[in-house]
Amino acid sequence: MRKRLVAGNWKMHKTPSEARPWFQSLVDNLPQTEAEPALLLPFTHLPYAAQVLGNRVAYGAQDVSTHPEGAYTGEVSARMLADLGCRYTIVGHSERRSYHAETDALVAEKAQRLLEQAIVPILCVGEPLEVREAGGHVDYTLRQLEGSLKGVNPPSPAHLVIAYEPVWAIGTGKTATPEDAEAMHKAIRDWLEGRYGAAFAQGVRILYGGSVKPDNAPALFAQPNVDGGLVGGASLKLSDYLQLLTA
Numbered sequence: 445m446r447k448r449l450v451a452g453n454w455k456m457h458k459t460p461s462e463a464r465p466w467f468q469s470l471v472d473n474l475p476q477t478e479a480e481p482a483l484l485l486p487f488t489h490l491p492y493a494a495q496v497l498g499n500r501v502a503y504g505a506q507d508v509s510t511h512p513e514g515a516y517t518g519e520v521s522a523r524m525l526a527d528l529g530c531r532y533t534i535v536g537h538s539e540r541r542s543y544h545a546e547t548d549a550l551v552a553e554k555a556q557r558l559l560e561q562a563i564v565p566i567l568c569v570g571e572p573l574e575v576r577e578a579g580g581h582v583d584y585t586l587r588q589l590e591g592s593l594k595g596v597n598p599p600s601p602a603h604l605v606i607a608y609e610p611v612w613a614i615g616t617g618k619t620a621t622p623e624d625a626e627a628m629h630k631a632i633r634d635w636l637e638g639r640y641g642a643a644f645a646q647g648v649r650i651l652y653g654g655s656v657k658p659d660n661a662p663a664l665f666a667q668p669n670v671d672g673g674l675v676g677g678a679s680l681k682l683s684d685y686l687q688l689l690t691a
């Protein structure tokens with residue numbers, strides 16, 4: 445039985461001092477729910493997350509260095525994130541793939557660095573609009589998955605989360621239909637089975653991301669292979685995020 449994960453990706457929003465009282469309100473208003481809450485935050489917010497969210501709400505970063513340590517100005521290592529108590533960290537978000545030219549091979553290295561520190565990578569994949577329109581979305585996404593997991597061997601299914609985020613649905617208000625999301629998630633799980641075996645594949649959580657909101661989340665999350673969401677915009681508003689936790 446996979447535990448639903450509702451992961452908020454704050455991207456580059458809010459300052460640390462704006463975030464701190466928000467974290468407190470989240471902790472004070474956490475609903476009784478089976479879903480696991482998590483926030484993926486800018487690096488600057490993580491010390492406050494450690495203080496306020498503690499072990500009540502999981503948190504982590506949105507990126508990590510491929511290097512374990514050393515003279516790499518501006519980089520943040522997996523060991524630094526582990527020291528701040530990060531449970532998850534995003535790798536391969538389409539915004540990093542497109543604005544920072546991150547390749548599948550680089551994403552795989554980042555995932556590996558995280559696993560070395562027992563941080564669970566939330567590995568993002570998903571096709572752009574032209575690929576979807578041409579009908580090549582499944583092949584495209586599975587190829588991306590294969591490249592981004594090359595040489596990556598998580599010790600258990602709990603150590604890997606996949607987020608399917610069709611690029612055309614991110615921040616656009618357009619969402620994949622629950623049926624389209626389910627079809628892709630099933631294809632991803634089948635691929636995971638071929639790569640890691642059936643028991644492993646059944647344990648991995650596959651999140652949907654792309655304009656998830658309180659009104660569309662129940663139908664998406666009801667799909668058998670949709671194990672929660674990676675939520676951008678709606679995770680910035682406390683009332684929306686709280687609703688998603690019980691969707």
Ligand SMILES: O=C[C@H](O)COP(=O)(O)O
Pocket residue numbers: 453537609613614615616617653654655656674675676677678
């Ligand atoms: O990581 C989150 C996704 O990019 C989705 O963002 P969005 O919910 O604002 O569309």
